[in-house]
Amino acid sequence: MLVRLAQIAPRLGNTEYNFEHCRKMVGEAAGDGVDLIVFPELALTGYLLKDMVAQVGLSTWDGKIQELSRLSGNISILLGLVEQGEDHFFYNSAFYFEAGALAERRRKGHLPTYGMFDEGRYFTQGNRVEAFSSRFGRVGVMICEDAWHPINPYILCQDGAQILFIISNSPVRGMTETGDFLSVQNWQLICRSYALLYSCFVIYVNRVGCEDGVSFSGCSQVVGPHGDVLESLPFLEEAVATVKIDLNELPKARIHSPVLRDEKFLSSIHELKRIREKTFGH
């Protein structure tokens, strides 16, 4: 399985340009024999949209979505966008296209609304955490902040995910004396931890570019199920990388370190129920 990571710099609010850019990259990737191309969170719109959210949302029947469906005949596509839901609320969503159709839709559940982030003001929370079956096996998708809540990869891996996709718009912040910015270090730590703890592949695709003085770090990466970094993309620069994902590594990693197998799933549910009753009553 060949996966291409598209570390792009979307133009803020310019859905036409971003769509054309993505469409071109999908065509090139298909020509190169790539099986799946992954774009960052909000790849069609950029991040600091504020009131533009209401102007750039696409519904599932939008012509651009139809076109991406059509393009997915030979190559699967995972991409972030502003979705205008059937309920006419707006979602920070990831669409997965496969075999000529919009196959799956995931809505960001954790909308950061603190410090420099203001997503909860504009977007509606997604409320489902569910892995899905793709032609590459069972996979899970998290959108940026979703991956900061460890219950999400836990649920996705319990639900059978063997590849965790994290698409993000992570800004550069937190200076250190040496080495990377703290935000970059934290993402590396998160990706490696989940890959190692759940013996799964983690494919993290972050954007680059600058909006209103905020730079996005890039540093996308692929981590294998032994916790080994298979590919790292550069800091701040637009880049693509094509990575061969060998699912045969999964049984090796899982016999070596069967942590996921030994998760006490029922016990966890029992304890969570106990805590629920303690906190919220019967």
Added chain:
Amino acid sequence: MSSSVSVKKPLAINCEQVVKVLSGFIRTEVLKTGFGKVVLGLSGGIDSSLSAALAVRALGPANVIGVMMPYETSNPDSLADAELMTRSLGIAHRVLEITAMVKPFFEQNPEIDSVRRGNIMARMRMIVLYDVSAAEKALVLGTSNKTEYLLGYSTLWGDSACALNPLGDLYKTQVRALASYLELPERIIKKKPSADLWIGQTDEDELGFTYDQADAVLELLVDKRLSVHQAVESGFPADLVNHIMKVVRQTQYKRQMPLIAKLSNRTINRDFRFPRDWGL
């Protein structure tokens, strides 16, 4: 991957990475507006010299214009150091003396004190820079650092006026580190910071404390989120910490756009919210 995520030395920065972010910021934010150049006032001091060096990295020397705007009482070293910078960076420069522009105002208002005179000079320099901006289609690059912003140590709509600012999230201490990393001339890094608005003026005399003291206290109050009480407990004099906190609070208005009285359901910037880069 680094095994440690702790910040070892206060205010220490990875200069290589900071330069990458700042030059990327200047390049992206300038080019997306449709402009290709920047113009900035060069005082011969460390802040404007560093801003110019970053702009050259971002846009190339042909797209950076340095403007020196001396007044008759300005220290001649300021102009000489600014010229040293423009030579070493290979950028175009202009000397536009403001004496003849501000003198008539001073002559009509002989009672004005040195602070008012300084403000008028700073605002005249802003007028000159924005005129070069219009003539050359070059965005005005700001040069104030985080210490100055937090202490309100600038003239409102004067030296604080700009289209974009690469240094606004760096304390003076960090500006010095970055200037050394980019190998700015030693005499520019070492000399005493001064607004040079009157003879013998230095920032630290006027502020009443040193930049090192200010940066250390501001880092605790702002970045580390310590209370005044906690900052004093960590070893700084109570008078100093209280004074700095008071100055930061009193100058909050200088870091904001003007207040707009709310009447409608869609008040600018309150519930009519768009990014600055709207449509770019």
